[in-house]
Amino acid sequence: MQSISKNEVAWVVEALNLTATYYQTHSRRCAGMEAGLATLRAEQLTDISERLQKALDDGNKRIEIKY
Numbered sequence: 001m002q003s004i005s006k007n008e009v010a011w012v013v014e015a016l017n018l019t020a021t022y023y024q025t026h027s028r029r030c031a032g033m034e035a036g037l038a039t040l041r042a043e044q045l046t047d048i049s050e051r052l053q054k055a056l057d058d059g060n061k062r063i064e065i066k067y
Contacts, residue, residue: 009056012052013049013052013053013056016045016046016052020041020043020046021042023038023042023045024042026038
């Protein structure tokens with residue numbers, strides 16, 4: 001089993017937010033399929049970030065990884 005500290009999860013949340021913002025900005029600068037994929041990726045990263053942040057806020061000590 002791997003151990004990750006709360007601070008490390010918080011850093012990942014921040015990195016995901018920054019990357020999602022980048023993809024949102026990129027989606028406005030391009031067109032067509034590229035813009036759609038950038039928007040999709042931004043939404044996915046934002047969703048992951050929000051779920052990790054909720055786990056931190058709720059004080060969860062375990063995060064399940066599904067395959």
